[in-house]
């Protein structure tokens with residue numbers, strides 16, 4: 001299952017944002033999508049996941065060879081792509097348990113163990129303790145765990161996360177970082193949009209950077225970016 005984004009142009013009624021993005025996420029690969037605030041990371045992941053707005057005006061998005069650029073978010077999810085959206089977006093008036101069980105499930109690939117509520121609770125034991133609590137009463141870190149667990153419940157072959165570290169305390173960040181590294185090591189394909197470069201580089205083996213040209217301005221291994229101080233400064237102001 002490879003994600004192939006080719007020559008993608010995406011924008012809103014008021015502004016074009018992406019002007020020809022090329023991006024590939026191979027089977028089992030973990031890619032970090034970096035870029036300063038407002039460069040179009042969320043725009044890109046929403047376009048991939050079938051969420052509108054934004055609008056795709058040119059280019060293609062293929063998953064496993066099939067063009068998904070005109071599919072609905074439900075169809076994209078059924079194709080095996082799950083999104084952990086920016087800001088978590090858990091269902092506040094449902095319990096933790098209900099958040100995990102309301103999602104439409106797809107059958108796991110035969111080689112993979114299906115995700116169940118029990119498996120999510122093993123993965124994030126904190127969620128088991130909050131099983132009967134309303135999601136709105138959870139801490140930011142717990143809500144992020146729940147958003148990740150909810151995405152895993154769809155049995156994705158590609159997990160896309162949009163700024164999972166946003167607003168989290170360092171102690172929670174360590175837990176999330178460790179769990180995401182585990183998912184990556186288990187062979188799940190991951191695309192992670194982040195402002196937290198250290199976390200992204202820890203999880204991903206390859207990096208793409210969007211800049212204000214609305215294209216991929218830098219592309220290389222995580223190790224190469226770590227040692228490229230000029231690129232870090234130019235594209236990420238680090």
Ligand SMILES: Nc1ncnc2c1ncn2[C@@H]1O[C@H](COP(=O)(O)OP(=O)(O)O)[C@@H](O)[C@H]1O
Pocket residue numbers: 012013014015017035036037038039040041042043044053
């Ligand atoms: N719903 C929207 N309508 C119009 N413009 C938007 C909308 N969402 C985002 N934008 C604009 O698109 C650009 C990219 O935003 P975004 O994809 O959220 O960036 P990032 O996720 O990298 O911070 C920004 O200039 C932002 O103001």
Ligand SMILES: [Mg+2]
Pocket residue numbers: 041042043086162163
């Ligand atoms: Mg964003």
